[in-house]
Each structure stands twice: as C-alpha cells, then as structure tokens.
Amino acid sequence: MLKSFEHVGMTVSNMDRTVDFYCGLLGLRLHLRKKQPDGSDLVFLDAGGGMLEIVAPSGGAARAADVPDGTAGMRHLTFLFDSVDETFAKLEAAGVEVKERPRLAFNSEVLHKIAFLRDPDGIIIELAERKE
Structure with missing residues (x-):
C-alpha cells in the first residue's frame, strides 16, 4: 500500500549554490548533507511533502537541458x-x-x-x- 511520495533525485553542478537556492530562496529545509565515497556531495532537502535528493559529482555537471515536447522525461x-x-x-x-x-x-x-x-x-x- 502506498504511503506517500518520498523523493525525486537530481544532479547539479555546485552543491553550495544549489542549497542556497532551494533552502535560502525557496524555503526547503536541509535534512542531510554528506560526502560520498566517490567524492560527490549528497543532500536531502525536505520540501514538506517529499524530498529532493541532490548529487553534485566531484567533476561538476553540465547545465540541464529542457525536455522537448513529445519526449518522455x-x-x-x-x-x-x-x-x-x-x-x-x-x-x-x-x-x-x-x-x-x-x-x-x-x-x-x-x-x-x-x-x-x-x-x-x-x-x-x-x-x-x-x-x-
């Protein structure tokens, strides 16, 4: 039986900048932040009805691309x-x-x-x- 929505995962290029945006500007709450064994940063941000799981790879990440109409995503x-x-x-x-x-x-x-x-x-x- 389904209990609730848990989280969605995403990748970002800079964790500090991302946490400042989502927590400082949007009002999400930092639930967990830690360094992964591969050197990436991981956070869980509480959005009130679910969380964002965010990974910032140690080598950075390219800017997100919009999902074109007619493409799943x-x-x-x-x-x-x-x-x-x-x-x-x-x-x-x-x-x-x-x-x-x-x-x-x-x-x-x-x-x-x-x-x-x-x-x-x-x-x-x-x-x-x-x-x-």
Whole structure:
C-alpha cells in the first residue's frame, strides 16, 4: 500500500549554490548533507511533502537541458506557495532566471496561479498556488 511520495533525485553542478537556492530562496529545509565515497556531495532537502535528493559529482555537471515536447522525461519541479506573486517577486529581485511570469493556470481545476523560473543549473521550477 502506498504511503506517500518520498523523493525525486537530481544532479547539479555546485552543491553550495544549489542549497542556497532551494533552502535560502525557496524555503526547503536541509535534512542531510554528506560526502560520498566517490567524492560527490549528497543532500536531502525536505520540501514538506517529499524530498529532493541532490548529487553534485566531484567533476561538476553540465547545465540541464529542457525536455522537448513529445519526449518522455521530467519537465519541471513544482512547489506550492501561499502567493506566487510574492514568491516570484522575491526570486526575480534575487536575480533568478525567469522563464514565464505569473499567470492564471490553464488547469484551474487543480491550481490557481503559476510561474516558471530556472534553478542555478537551468532546471525548470514551477511556482504554484491553489485557490482558497
């Protein structure tokens, strides 16, 4: 029997920069950070309803590539906030790369407002809020 969503794994080029982004700007909480035997850095970040498992290989990593339409793969990570507008303004002021400014969600049965930005490695991050 399914209990819950646990985590999603991702690779990044710089762990310090990534932790600063996800914890400092988005509000995730550092659950675990350790060095792996192969020299890579590993963290688990608590997102409230699941975690991100992040690995930074010792040799770095190339910037993420978007998944083209019609290709299977992970398209973006979505985080739920009280206010997309307030969160977007904070991130934009911090110099985060903007992909799509806040707008009403097309799937209004689930979400009210969304926006899209990129993390330091180019991974697409969706900010979302639900109707009250």
